[in-house]
Amino acid sequence: MARNIKVVRLAFAAVALTALCAAGAVVIAKAGTQPSAPAAPATFSDSGPEPQLSKILVEIEKNRLGSALEQTEALLKQYPNFRLAHLIKGDLLLARSMPLSTFGNAINAPQEKLSDLREEVIARLKAYRNRAATTEYVPRYLMQLPPGHEHAIVVDTQKSRLYLYKNDNGRPRFVADYYITQGKLGANKTREGDKKTPIGVYHVTASLSPKKVGDFYGTGAFPINYPNEWDKRQGRNGHGIWLHGTPSDTFSRPPKASDGCVVLSNVDLDSLAKNLQIGLTPVIISNSVEWLSFDDWKNERSALNKKIDEWRADWESKDIDRYLKHYSSNFKTSDQTLEQYAQQKRQVNIGKEWIKVKLSNISMFRDPGQEELVIVTFEQDYKSNNLNNQMKKRQYWAREGSTWKIIYEGAA
16 A cells, blocks of 8 residues: 555646646545645736646645645635636545545536546646746747837637737837637637637727626626738638636636637736727737747847838839839739739829828737738828828738738728
């Protein structure tokens, strides 16, 4: 029996330890066969329950079940409706009287629910144990944040994680990360009702109160502008993609459980909501986040800024052929092909004696669904001898060979 005690642990610990780079199925003997270590004080962060959950599973892996139970109870005081923690507590209590061989030992426990909880614990712990990239590197998609855009959101659907970044004079600085739920059938939404989460560059468009949306959406909802201009051009459709919370009796949902929305716990949504600016905060949803060193990030940003300034200068030069070289042969506006656009520009240019163009508040976000596509938005102040105009413009720049070209342009 003593020999067995050294090797038997909770089977659900093995499931969790998959995320901690451990291997092999394990079982636990009756509790009380080894002395419990003193419980570590509970700590909390913007990562929600992950820090405590990680410590609990380490205690289980070391067969210190008394400490694991104490920490689980502390976790439940903080998050009373956290079902995963209730399941762990139930198994720890049951281990006092009998060996356990599975994750979740409640009589007649639905296997589908247990599978959901296994997936959740793995997603939470994998992300928590691999957080270094969030502070040491920059998401490739956040090429440039303009003044006034205080924060940006990047979602990694494969890791079930949402990252919040602060605009530090144009450089993204990591603030917090949160567990999220995506669509039942994963990501890459293309059509209405496909139960997938879209991949692309979006922004928050509104704030909906709990009273307006109902308890199912938790403490509120924040719609995003899916489908955006690029989605529509690709023939994607659908609507009603939100960031939202969970029902009042539910702490969190499995990694894949929504109809396409990005779902957070109410605690996390409330924390995130304090940093959202309606109409401004970008929400970039990816399959898997690409990370860059700060030097590589600066180089990519600098190269595209140079191309944008060349476009502006060539417009001012009144050399229409040089100006049009910045446009892709696949260029389209909402109602014009490149040929139609070029014809209009040539006609307008005839009456121009001089042109001055000033760009400000430039944002640049790389599209995660298509690596060589960047969404550029800016305030444009146009002046000429016969027209003054100010507008907010959006362009989509695509890499063609060794250079960048404009593939879409319109009002933002």
